[in-house]
Amino acid sequence: MTNKSWSLAQCADAYAKAGIGGISVWRNVIEAVGTDEAVRIVRGSGLKVPAVVRSGFFPASESPRRQVALDDNRRAIDQAAVIGADMVVLVCGAVPGMPLVEARAQIADGIATVLPYATANKVKLAIEPLHPMYAADRSAINRMAEARMICEQLRSKWLGIAVDVYHVWWDPDLEREIRLAGEMDTLFAFHVCDWKPDTADLLNDRGLMGEGCIDIKTIRSWVERAGFNGLCEVEIFSHKHWARDQDEYLKDTLKAFEERV
């Protein structure tokens, strides 16, 4: 759901009409209309729901706050189960000043703690490695390698990785890690957008595919060779594109997807 300025109903309607196969739904969007209404909209549209976005944020300095995060992750799993989403995407979290090694340990612990709940609810958990520029406060998992290590440690068919080209395109080990994820059956999601060399904002200046420099087709070929056959999800955080006429933006997105993904 990359048209942030639209409601869930507008997105679902427009995406279904455009022949898009699915929609991943943000939790704040579900909460804005209420779960029942969100379920009604999504079912009515006929769209698949690859993911509920997002939970995670496991590390915290104080144990009570870690507990709050675990509860919140269980709520996200509930929401995914109710809305029929395959997975919850995990933005794993980081605490400014906490050693990254400690943050990574707390992340692995947190995932281990909620994984049985996800399993019982038949909801997958997808660790999304985030770009190193988010290592201070959003995620201490910044390469596929660290996501893989957690998957190796916890070995479950309900735990895998969400590959977003924006976060990992620069990684010299990317091709190898995608191949390993394929062998481990942990390739759960594939997100596309573009990295603009003149990025002006660390959060909300992503490019439409083709506006930047990522060779998305090549990365997609690696992902598919590794056995991924799910939906390619467009995820563009962009003040610029969100401010545009959203019908035009959707049209451009479809064209960019056709030509560049």
Place this chain on the structure above:
Amino acid sequence: MTNKSWSLAQCADAYAKAGIGGISVWRNVIEAVGTDEAVRIVRGSGLKVPAVVRSGFFPASESPRRQVALDDNRRAIDQAAVIGADMVVLVCGAVPGMPLVEARAQIADGIATVLPYATANKVKLAIEPLHPMYAADRSAINRMAEARMICEQLRSKWLGIAVDVYHVWWDPDLEREIRLAGEMDTLFAFHVCDWKPDTADLLNDRGLMGEGCIDIKTIRSWVERAGFNGLCEVEIFSHKHWARDQDEYLKDTLKAFEERV
């Protein structure tokens, strides 16, 4: 030379008075006053010159442009030799849209080509891995691992690595790579500043040590354990700090260095 708003003479004078051991000099600063005058200022100050900053930028789509880059690197080596700098810092370069594998190959080729000239002039070349957010257009060398691989390939006591905490603090392999660099005698430089979680600008919003979240003392302990005994260089690109009273800023820098490095 982190007080960008000061001239070379002002910096050299203030740093010498403050008891700072050295000054790395940017090429544009040398060129602004002319090489003879720059040499006179630096010699007169009694400061060491760890580095001339910067050359590199090896990859280009067209062969003539690669040649221009090689010539420019030789000029930087000349400048370092004349001013008595130990090394030239290499920002290796990247071309938006060029596959990173190709950019990395052109970088290794470029360094191999200019290394004999550096050797003949007794000037070291220090590969500076840049943060992955610069992979599109500034450097395709974004981890110490890739810098190490080039050092392994070209094996020379004149080729090593400049470790800047801003670029590498997030790297899960950092401690190991610093140890390996120590074993290979490639730890040429150590740069400090800080990463602010609320970074507003990809280039010029670095923090003074302590303004951000990098555990600089720990990284310094790794570098020293690996045998580094050169100067710790403060390098803060910051519109905010450059706009301040530069005497105050220098005082704050010295205090931050004392407490946080």
